[in-house]
Amino acid sequence: MRLSCEIIRDLLPLYYDKVCSKESSSLIEEHLADCPQCVDELQKLKMDFQNPTITDGKVKLMENISEKWKRDKRVSFTKGFMLVSALGAMLCFIAFNVIGAEVLPDGTLVEPFALIPIGYIFILMFIISLICNFVFLKKYKIKIK
Ligand SMILES: [Zn+2]
Structure with missing residues (x-):
């Protein structure tokens, strides 16, 4: 099943926090395997969590x-x-x-x-x-x- 990037990006924070179901994470991993844009999105998420931008x-x-x-x-x-x-x-x-x-x-x-x-x-x-x-x-x- 191929999910749209939009759905994947909504799920990425959950995936990053490892709070989504196994099924969802395997779907996300599947999508990430052939979608560099969403991989970038995940990288950005990681950066935000590691270096929270403090104004x-x-x-x-x-x-x-x-x-x-x-x-x-x-x-x-x-x-x-x-x-x-x-x-x-x-x-x-x-x-x-x-x-x-x-x-x-x-x-x-x-x-x-x-x-x-x-x-x-x-x-x-x-x-x-x-x-x-x-x-x-x-x-x-x-x-x-
Ligand atoms: Zn995508």
């Missing part, structure tokens, strides 16, 4: 998505950092006040001194992450335009 628009979109994702990741990371450092600083100063200072009988002052520089380090971390957060958000807004 500039799609590339831009993917780049934007990936950029946005990276930025969101950075922003949430800095937010988490801000939260942790703010909590850390608060805990240090609260602990310092709760523990309090004590003068031993021999006159030495016992104070949880270490908590003060640690608290200030947390404040510094908070400020740095605040700045980073602003920078990342600003970059984001510029890109959106």
Whole structure:
């Protein structure tokens, strides 16, 4: 049975994906054996699948998505950092006040001194992450335009 090229070309994607019946594929193979145009068509199909043509628009979109994702990741990371450092600083100063200072009988002052520089380090971390957060958000807004 000789099928028209048009029917064969409709079936080629199915044939390429190996989802058509055995009968259909043998008919297609039969047709391809003596129809170079349809062989070309099959080659084109293979090329399309192997190298999907990505338009500039799609590339831009993917780049934007990936950029946005990276930025969101950075922003949430800095937010988490801000939260942790703010909590850390608060805990240090609260602990310092709760523990309090004590003068031993021999006159030495016992104070949880270490908590003060640690608290200030947390404040510094908070400020740095605040700045980073602003920078990342600003970059984001510029890109959106
Ligand atoms: Zn043909």
